[in-house]
Amino acid sequence: MRVTESRLIDMAQSGMAKANTQLGDASNEVSSGMRVSRPSDDPAAWAEGMRASVRSTISAGRGDAMGRAQDRLGATDGALDTVGRTLSRARELAVQMANGSLSSDERTAAVDEVNQLRETILAAGNSRDADGNYLLAGSKNNVAPFTPAGAYVGDTLTGTIETSDSGTSQVSIAGTTLTAATGVDVLGALTSLSSALTANDVMGVQSSLGTLGSGIAQVAKARTQVGTQLSTLASADASRKSFELNLASSHARAVEADPIAAASDLARAKQALESAQAVASQIIQLTKPQQ
Amino acid sequence: MSSLIGLLHLGGNAILAQNAGVAVTGNNISNVNSEGYSRQNINLESELAAPLVGGVRANGSSRAEDNLLAGRERQAEGAVGKSTSQAAALGTLQDDLMQPSVISALGQLFSSLSRLSGAPSDPELRASIVADADSVTKAFNSAGAAITRARTDSDLRLSDNASAATQLAQQIAAANKALATSSDPTIADRRDLAAKKLSELVGGAARVDPDGQMRFVASGGAVIVDGDRAASIQTTPDSTNDGHFKVQVVDGANVQDITATLDGGKMGGELAARDGTAKTAGTALDQLAYDFATQMNAVHRANAGVDGVSNRDFFTAPAAVKGAASAMSVSATLLANSDELATASVGAGPGSSAGVLALSALKDQPLASGGTRTFVNEGIHSVGAVGSDAKVATDTAALETNRQQVLAAARDSVSGVSTQEEMTRLSAFQHASEAATQFVATVNNMLSDLIQRL
Numbered sequence: 001m002r003v004t005e006s007r008l009i010d011m012a013q014s015g016m017a018k019a020n021t022q023l024g025d026a027s028n029e030v031s032s033g034m035r036v037s038r039p040s041d042d043p044a045a046w047a048e049g050m051r052a053s054v055r056s057t058i059s060a061g062r063g064d065a066m067g068r069a070q071d072r073l074g075a076t077d078g079a080l081d082t083v084g085r086t087l088s089r090a091r092e093l094a095v096q097m098a099n100g101s102l103s104s105d106e107r108t109a110a111v112d113e114v115n116q117l118r119e120t121i122l123a124a125g126n127s128r129d130a131d132g133n134y135l136l137a138g139s140k141n142n143v144a145p146f147t148p149a150g151a152y153v154g155d156t157l158t159g160t161i162e163t164s165d166s167g168t169s170q171v172s173i174a175g176t177t178l179t180a181a182t183g184v185d186v187l188g189a190l191t192s193l194s195s196a197l198t199a200n201d202v203m204g205v206q207s208s209l210g211t212l213g214s215g216i217a218q219v220a221k222a223r224t225q226v227g228t229q230l231s232t233l234a235s236a237d238a239s240r241k242s243f244e245l246n247l248a249s250s251h252a253r254a255v256e257a258d259p260i261a262a263a264s265d266l267a268r269a270k271q272a273l274e275s276a277q278a279v280a281s282q283i284i285q286l287t288k289p290q291q
Numbered sequence: 292m293s294s295l296i297g298l299l300h301l302g303g304n305a306i307l308a309q310n311a312g313v314a315v316t317g318n319n320i321s322n323v324n325s326e327g328y329s330r331q332n333i334n335l336e337s338e339l340a341a342p343l344v345g346g347v348r349a350n351g352s353s354r355a356e357d358n359l360l361a362g363r364e365r366q367a368e369g370a371v372g373k374s375t376s377q378a379a380a381l382g383t384l385q386d387d388l389m390q391p392s393v394i395s396a397l398g399q400l401f402s403s404l405s406r407l408s409g410a411p412s413d414p415e416l417r418a419s420i421v422a423d424a425d426s427v428t429k430a431f432n433s434a435g436a437a438i439t440r441a442r443t444d445s446d447l448r449l450s451d452n453a454s455a456a457t458q459l460a461q462q463i464a465a466a467n468k469a470l471a472t473s474s475d476p477t478i479a480d481r482r483d484l485a486a487k488k489l490s491e492l493v494g495g496a497a498r499v500d501p502d503g504q505m506r507f508v509a510s511g512g513a514v515i516v517d518g519d520r521a522a523s524i525q526t527t528p529d530s531t532n533d534g535h536f537k538v539q540v541v542d543g544a545n546v547q548d549i550t551a552t553l554d555g556g557k558m559g560g561e562l563a564a565r566d567g568t569a570k571t572a573g574t575a576l577d578q579l580a581y582d583f584a585t586q587m588n589a590v591h592r593a594n595a596g597v598d599g600v601s602n603r604d605f606f607t608a609p610a611a612v613k614g615a616a617s618a619m620s621v622s623a624t625l626l627a628n629s630d631e632l633a634t635a636s637v638g639a640g641p642g643s644s645a646g647v648l649a650l651s652a653l654k655d656q657p658l659a660s661g662g663t664r665t666f667v668n669e670g671i672h673s674v675g676a677v678g679s680d681a682k683v684a685t686d687t688a689a690l691e692t693n694r695q696q697v698l699a700a701a702r703d704s705v706s707g708v709s710t711q712e713e714m715t716r717l718s719a720f721q722h723a724s725e726a727a728t729q730f731v732a733t734v735n736n737m738l739s740d741l742i743q744r745l
Contacts, residue, residue, distance in 0.1 A: 004707035006323060007700055014696065039385050039678020040685060047675045054398035054667050058654070061402030065409025131413055133642060140640030141412060142597075157639050161408040162651055171409070172642075287710070 005287035012280035019273035026269040029262045036255035049255035055165075056247040059240055065161045066237045069171035070230060072129045072159075076173065077226045079127040079135055083178065084219040086120045087186065091212040093117075094193055097205045104200040111197045118190040122146055125178055125187070136175035145175040150187035152179045163236035164243070171229055177222040184215040295738045301338075301346035302731035308335055309724035311349035316717045319708045327484025329354040329706035330713075331476055354476040356483075358499055360702040365487050367695035369494030369510060369555040374688035376560030380445055381568055381681035387437035388677060393576070394670040396430035397583075397654075399423050401667075404651040407634065412597055412641040417629040421621065424605065428619040431580045435617030438573040445565035446536045450526045452492050452558050453538065456515070457523040459489040460507065463497075464521035467504045471519070489515070493524070494555015510555030513540040513547050524558075535565060560684070568680040573616075575660075575673040581615040582659050583666050584608070590653060594633035594646030601637045605650075 029035055039046045093114060097107050125146040127135045137145035137154035145154030152175050159172035178186040189211045196204030315333040322328040331352040338345030400423040407416045466482035469475070482505055486497040494510030507516035515522050522542035529537035529550070537550040538558060550566075553559050584606035591605035604622045609615040625631045633650075635643035659669035 001701070002704040002707075002709070003700070004703055004709040005711065006707055007703045010696075011700075038389065039675050040382065040681035041678075043675050043679040043682060046678060047671050050394055050671050050675075051668070054394060054401075057395075057398040057402045058405055059402075061405035064406040068409040131410060133410075133412060137642065138640065139635060139643035141642030142640065155640060157636075157643055159409075159411075159642060160644055160648060162405050162648060165655060168648065 008283045008287060009280075012276070012283045015276040016273070016280055019269065019276040023266075023269040023273050026262065026266040029257045030259075030266050033257055033259070033262075034255055035257040035262070042255075045254040049251050052247045052251040052254065056244055056251065059244050059247065062162055062164070063237065063240055063244075066163065066233055066240070069159070069161050069169075070233055070237075072135060073171060073226050073230045073233070075127060075129050076135045077223055077230070079124040080177075080219055080223045080226060082124040083121050083186065084216060084223065086117050086124070087189075087212055087216045087219060090114060090117045090190055090193060091209065091216065094205055094208050094212055097197055098202060098209060100202055107197045107200050107205070111194055114190060114194045114197060118150075118187060118194065121178075121187060121190065122148065122150070125175055136173070136178070138172075138174040138176075146178075146187065150185070150191060152176060152181075156181075163233070164239065167236065169229065169232055169236055171233065173222055173225055173229075177218065177225075182222075183218050184211055186215045186219070189215050295734055295741065298734045299731060299738070301344060302727050302734060304338070304346045304348055305727035306724055306731065308333075308347045308349040309720045309727060312720035313717060313724065315352045316713050316720060320710060320713045320717075323708045323710055323713075327480050327487070328708065329356050329476065329480050329483075330708040331355070351474070352476065354479060355706050356479075357702060357705045360698065360705060361483055361487075362496065362498070364695065364698040364702050365490035365497055366494075367691060367698050368487055368491040369559075370691040371688065371695045372491040372557040373494060373555050373560035373563070374684050374691050376448070376557040377564045378560075378681060378684035378688050380441060380448075380561060380564035381677055381684055383444075384437060384441040384564070384569055384572070385674065385677045385681050387441065388434050388572070388674050391426070391430045391433055392674075393427070393430040393434050393579075394667060394674065396423070396427040397667050397670060400427050401651060401654040404647055404654075408644045408647045408651060411634040411644045411647050414629065417597075417632050417634070420632055421625060421629045424621045425626065427583075428606065428621055431576070431616040431619040434576055435573070435580075435614075435619075438569055438576065439617070441569045442533075442535055442565045442573075445561040445569070446526070449536050449538060449558055449561050449565075452556075452561070453524040453526045456489055456492045456558070457521075457525075459485045459492070460515045460521040460523070463489065463505055463507060463516045464519050467516070468519035470503050490556060492556045492558055493553065494559050509540070509549065509553060510559055511549050511552030513549045513552070514542075515540065532566070538562070564680075564684075568677055572673055572677050575669070575676075577612050577615045579616070579659055579666065579669050579673065580619045581609045581612045582669075584615065584619060586653055586658050587650065590649045591633045591646070593637070594649060595635050595637045595639070596631040596633050597635070597641040598630050599635075599638075600631070601633060603631055603633065605633070 028037075036042045036045045036049060093110050096102070097110050125136055126144045129135055133141040134143065134145050134154070135141075137143060139157040139159075140154050143153060145152055147153060154175045156174045156176055158170050158174055160168050161171050163169045176182055180188065189208060192211070193205065193208040195201075196208060312333040312335065315331050319330045331354055333352050334350040335347055336350045338348055400420070403416070403420050403423045407413070407420055410416055462485040463482055466478050466485065469478045470482070486505060486507060489495075489507060490497065493515065495508050495515070497505050497507040497516075499505050504518045505516065506514070506518070509515050513522075515524070520542070522540045525539050525541050526536035527539065528534045532550075537548055538553055540547045540549055550562060553562055585608075587605045588608060592602050595601040596603070603624070605625060607618075607620045607622055609618065622631075632646075634646040635641055636645035639645065654665060654667060657663055657665055659666050660672070664672060
């Protein structure tokens with residue numbers, strides 16, 4: 001085939017342009033760390049990378065929700081612990097005051113402590129989280145769930161968060177766990193004990209022992225419920241973190257550059273450009289008219 | 292038997308013929324870098340040898356050409372023109388669709404909804420949801436504008452290309468007219484170059500008939516040039532296609548709409564990008580925006596804000612599918628007051644996350660693309676389709692460019708000028724001219740001798 005000098009120079013130019021493009025692509029891959037940065041680079045890989053990226057973003061949102069829920073459940077557990085310990089102290093007092101040998105004055109003297117214990121439980125029942133929301137109010141978390149008289153004004157709805165693509169988890173308990181709706185009205189039990197002590201009613205004090213015992217068991221059960229929710233959340237969070245690692249791995253596999261392969265490509269592209277330049281130089285020398 | 296005077300005449304003709312060869316060779320060297328130039332060969336013919344020797348004469352010059360190769364190269368130009376213009380248009384579009392990205396904005400909104408489910412009454416988180424929703428609408432607006440811009444840019448390029456194509460068609464027709472009465476190879480070169488450039492714009496094929504006239508037919512079959520008659524290619528707004536330009540071939544009173552059939556050259560590439568990929572992406576994006584806003588509104592209306600009020604829209608209800616992406620916006624009252632964000636079930640307190648969970652659950656449901664894809668997957672599919680088409684066009688452009696280069700090399704092997712060859716040929720003519728001069732001098736000496744002896 002007859003090849004003219006112009007064609008040789010065109011071929012050299014074309015070769016250098018291709019080598020330059022390859023060098024640009026390889027440099028970009030090394031500097032950005034991305035093999036696929038736009039859909040046309042590799043449509044299937046880009047789509048896989050985007051899906052992984054979006055799912056990872058959503059998962060991070062779930063992680064925040066789980067973190068806040070764990071904090072709130074921890075605070076709820078703390079409040080219930082206070083209620084449980086306070087009820088235990090009230091029961092101790094009731095056991096002491098149920099002794100028939102004690103005088104009326106001694107029982108009256110215990111009333112203040114029992115009233116104080118009731119205030120402690122009321123305060124624990126109206127505990128708030130870091131955002132100022134009432135922990136045991138159900139969905140009505142902007143209003144104190146227990147009135148000073150001991151009435152529950154919250155509702156029975158419990159909080160639920162999303163923990164995975166297809167799963168949700170309950171992350172609160174309602175204040176009804178401290179009311180007669182669950183068995184024992186805890187605040188009412190202390191009010192009754194206080195009244196019995198004030199009235200020097202030994203039988204009344206003795207009968208409160210059973211109620212307080214049931215109340216303690218009821219609070220312990222509620223704490224177990226909270227513990228279960230915390231445990232479920234911890235497990236879901238661990239799964240989420242593992243899921244995110246898998247997503248990161250999928251994303252990396254789909255769109256990120258293999259540093260070694262990218263560096264190797266860069267070296268190869270550099271060499272190709274140098275070769276193309278050398279060939280172009282030779283062609284220019286060969287096609288130069290002789291003097 | 293030749294006379295000495297006759298021999299002098301023969302020598303003179305030889306010098307003239309070799310000089311003509313030098314001139315043609317010089318012309319070839321001069322035009323070594325001229326686009327579309329085909330090297331020329333001097334036609335040296337022996338004179339009739341009567342009564343003894345006839346000598347030589349230069350009978351003009353001829354082009355070194357191969358019409359078959361030239362035709363194939365023109366076809367390749369059309370394919371290169373189409374794929375490169377399509378790749379460029381779609382490459383820009385896909386980049387514009389990524390900044391900002393509807394997909395990322397949707398992902399961020401759903402992420403924030405998941406986060407909000409842990410603290411539905413948190414005012415900062417609620418405000419961030421509204422801000423994220425606003426970002427989603429802006430991403431949709433931007434994508435809608437990008438598609439409109441891409442299609443409008445294609446219109447502008449179509450218009451420019453139509454003007455250029457008309458001028459080229461006129462050049463071919465003018466060359467046809469000139470070649471009817473002249474055999475000037477330069478005119479044929481110019482005609483071939485114009486045909487090549489016209490092929491790059493409109494694809495199609497050019498045929499040189501036995502009478503030497505070129506007939507150019509654009510891809511799709513519209514006749515652009517027939518002999519000395521050239522049609523003009525015009526663009527006019529088409530009300531049936533959102534006001535985008537239709538392409539017409541106008542030949543006198545005959546007007547032919549070739550928008551749907553023109554599938555080659557740069558104009559074919561622009562049309563494929565504008566009325567194919569970009570239009571499809573725009574339709575899909577509008578449908579996605581409409582479905583997303585409608586579904587989010589339905590769930591939002593069924594739940595209540597922290598003020599306990601329900602039946603309010605999340606997004607301004609889209610009036611129609613068409614234009615939904617460009618017009619999408621967050622409800623003005625929600626934008627002003629994030630308490631309206633319906634995170635709770637009706638009748639529940641502000642701590643209820645039922646509304647948030649219901650909104651968030653929409654991300655996993657196949658509510659887009661006629662109930663076959665999730666919103667995010669539909670976004671990925673739509674943008675990915677643009678990327679796929681851009682990749683196909685880019686890969687095709689690379690293949691067609693290689694093919695065109697091979698054909699250009701083949702044609703160049705026939706028509707291209709080699710300076711080394713021309714220099715060799717120049718030496719040959721120079722030596723022949725010198726020999727002829729020597730011959731004339733010899734005859735002249737013989738004639739002088741004869742005159743002195745007489």
